[in-house]
Amino acid sequence: xxxxxxxxxxxxxxxxxxxxxxxxxxxxxxxxxxxxxxxxxxxxxxxxxxxxxxxxxxxxxxxxxxxxxxxxxxxxxxxxxxxxxxxxxxxxxxxxxxxxxxxxxxxxxxxxxxxxxxxxxxxxxxxxxxxxxxxxxxxxxxxxxxxxxxxxxxxxxxxxxxxxxxxxxxxxxxxxxxxxxxxxxxxxxxxxxxxxxxxxxxxxxxxxxxxxxxxxxxxxxxxxxxxxxxxxxxxxxxxxxxxxxxxxxxxxxxxxxxxxxxxx
Numbered sequence: 228x229x230x231x232x233x234x235x236x237x238x239x240x241x242x243x244x245x246x247x248x249x250x251x252x253x254x255x256x257x258x259x260x261x262x263x264x265x266x267x268x269x270x271x272x273x274x275x276x277x278x279x280x281x282x283x284x285x286x287x288x289x290x291x292x293x294x295x296x297x298x299x300x301x302x303x304x305x306x307x308x309x310x311x312x313x314x315x316x317x318x319x320x321x322x323x324x325x326x327x328x329x330x331x332x333x334x335x336x337x338x339x340x341x342x343x344x345x346x347x348x349x350x351x352x353x354x355x356x357x358x359x360x361x362x363x364x365x366x367x368x369x370x371x372x373x374x375x376x377x378x379x380x381x382x383x384x385x386x387x388x389x390x391x392x393x394x395x396x397x398x399x400x401x402x403x404x405x406x407x408x409x410x411x412x413x414x415x416x417x418x419x420x421x422x423x424x425x426x427x428x429x430x431x432x433x434x435x436x437x438x439x440x441x442x443x444x445x446x447x448x449x450x451x452x453x454x455x456x457x458x459x460x461x462x463x464x465x466x467x468x469x470x471x472x473x474x475x476x477x478x479x480x481x482x483x484x485x486x487x488x489x490x491x
């Protein structure tokens with residue numbers, strides 16, 4: 228079996244020595260060096276995190292296989308506090324539906340099963356240096372590529388089926404941009420610093436989505452729930468994507484980031 232075919236379920240079954248051996252093999256394939264292999268608690272069970280340094284940049288191992296992505300709105304119920312907070316936002320002219328569930332149906336990716344290859348993904352996103360259409364060539368010159376939207380979502384959630392990678396709740400007395408101790412500041416299950424700042428708008432190879440942020444959360448009257456939702460794992464921020472890839476976004480490439488991927 229090649230490393231690219233390594234599934235998340237199989238990865239979770241490995242003992243530490245096997246995880247270290249896989250990490251060394253991945254590092255060898257990309258001319259990198261293993262900097263960490265550690266076990267963390269994730270979704271009630273141990274999960275090995277691997278970091279590999281290549282060319283001065285740190286990458287995390289993202290096991291793939293058949294995974295479930297998107298958010299199951301039919302199985303979810305907002306708390307009364309979440310529903311009330313959204314209703315206040317609606318009164319201020321914000322939101323894309325008459326209630327929170329309708330709003331989420333507009334912005335979240337649907338529940339689905341996909342098969343992904345195991346990859347190495349940058350621990351930190353990096354600013355674009357050229358317009359989005361030119362970034363694939365820029366990254367290819369470094370042996371890298373942009374992630375697909377599905378790869379990004381899987382790397383963020385790491386198997387979690389909750390609204391956010393840390394659970395279904397978020398603080399409703401503070402906005403994420405001003406909150407330096409909230410759950411969004413924790414690393415993802417795979418060890419990525421991801422979906423932690425609503426002003427960091429990450430681009431993937433999918434021009435219909437923007438991941439991890441939308442740049443709007445400090446708008447007056449926006450509301451706390453809407454301020455946190457750009458960090459939701461399945462949030463595609465489709466209306467932000469229309470702006471980014473439209474004529475108004477052509478000269479704003481420095482405001483966007485991407486998270487490079489190394490193919491195994």
